[in-house]
Amino acid sequence: MLVDQWFPFFDVGKTLEEMDRALDQVGRPLGLRSVPRGTFPAINIYQQDDGIVMMAEVPGVEPENLDLTVLNDSVTLKGRREEKDNVDGNRVYRRERFQGAFARTVTLPAAINPDSVKAHYAHGVLTVRMEKAESAKVRKIAIQS
Amino acid sequence: MVTQQSPARAEQTQAIRRQNQDRRFQPAADIIETPDAVILKLDMPGVSKENVDLTVDKDMLTIFGKAQPEEVGDPVYRETYVGDYQRQFSLTADVDSSKITATMMHGVLTVRIPKAEQVKPRKIKIAAAE
Numbered sequence: 001m002l003v004d005q006w007f008p009f010f011d012v013g014k015t016l017e018e019m020d021r022a023l024d025q026v027g028r029p030l031g032l033r034s035v036p037r038g039t040f041p042a043i044n045i046y047q048q049d050d051g052i053v054m055m056a057e058v059p060g061v062e063p064e065n066l067d068l069t070v071l072n073d074s075v076t077l078k079g080r081r082e083e084k085d086n087v088d089g090n091r092v093y094r095r096e097r098f099q100g101a102f103a104r105t106v107t108l109p110a111a112i113n114p115d116s117v118k119a120h121y122a123h124g125v126l127t128v129r130m131e132k133a134e135s136a137k138v139r140k141i142a143i144q145s
Numbered sequence: 146m147v148t149q150q151s152p153a154r155a156e157q158t159q160a161i162r163r164q165n166q167d168r169r170f171q172p173a174a175d176i177i178e179t180p181d182a183v184i185l186k187l188d189m190p191g192v193s194k195e196n197v198d199l200t201v202d203k204d205m206l207t208i209f210g211k212a213q214p215e216e217v218g219d220p221v222y223r224e225t226y227v228g229d230y231q232r233q234f235s236l237t238a239d240v241d242s243s244k245i246t247a248t249m250m251h252g253v254l255t256v257r258i259p260k261a262e263q264v265k266p267r268k269i270k271i272a273a274a275e
Contacts, residue, residue: 042225046218053217057190057225059252085177085184096173097188109221123213124190124252 040098041077041126043106050137051116052108052130059124060097066126068119073111075128078103110136169231172210172254180266183240183258189230190252197249199256201242206234208254239264 041056056077058066067078080101086092108130116131175186185208189197192210200207210230236242240258247256 039224043222044220044225045222047221048218051218052221055217057188057252059188059190060186061251083175083186085175085179085186089180091178092175093178094174094176097175097186098173106222121251123193124188 040102041104043077043104045106045108047109050132052110052112052132054106054108054128054130056126056128057124058126063121066121068126068128070112070114070117070130073108074105075108076103076105077126112136170226170228171232172208172230174232181260183260185234185256185258187230187232187254187256188252189254192230192249192252194249197247197254199245199247201236201245204236204242206236206242206245206256206258208232208234208256210254
């Protein structure tokens with residue numbers, strides 16, 4: 001039987017996968033929590049039965065300076081973050097945090113009811129809760145016997 | 146089409162999940178030196194004031210922030226990993242580590258590390274020699 005024969009390269013595939021995983025981690029920027037730089041703010045979208053929740057990480061931005069607009073199934077978040085620490089006499093050694101104006105539009109998994117949008121800002125995270133439009137809601141159909 | 150996960154792959158997926166659980170992420174930081182202090186600013190969205198932990202051990206400043214989990218349904222699109230924040234900075238003898246102060250505002254932690262007296266810029270008066 002050849003099945004039990006010792007084959008030194010039997011786990012090459014596994015080794016390559018391991019390497020891919022290691023390299024994938026190297027490619028991540030600095031081990032930052034967020035995605036590559038330039039993508040600000042980072043956005044997560046969750047789906048519930050009748051609603052959609054969007055979470056955007058916008059630390060250091062006053063809620064009044066955020067501009068949130070909704071159109072059909074897309075949400076646009078605009079704003080500006082600026083630090084006023086680049087004055088005379090200061091020396092900047094490291095600048096990893098995003099500065100300036102940002103605008104991001106994301107497409108939601110379903111159309112939403114624009115009247116139901118509620119946004120809440122806490123600890124630098126903007127949470128936007130939306131209800132799905134009636135046409136996009138899951139409907140249960142009674143089966144007649 | 147149904148793709149069958151190989152046993153090795155499934156095992157690794159498990160390993161990655163385990164790794165993700167207690168993974169700590171480095172928050173993005175700005176380092177600015179003013180005439181009398183060094184200011185650190187770190188983005189830690191989702192962390193409240195009570196969940197920040199600053200420790201100084203000899204010359205190592207450790208900043209740890211516990212982020213609140215945000216599981217509110219099925220993830221559709223994700224750009225961040227779930228985990229806590231941790232970052233370490235080494236301090237030199239030129240700073241006064243006993244006078245470090247920190248404030249948390251809208252998810253941004255600002256740490257102020259005052260410089261030691263002997264390294265602050267001083268203006269030297271020129272005595273008139275007549």
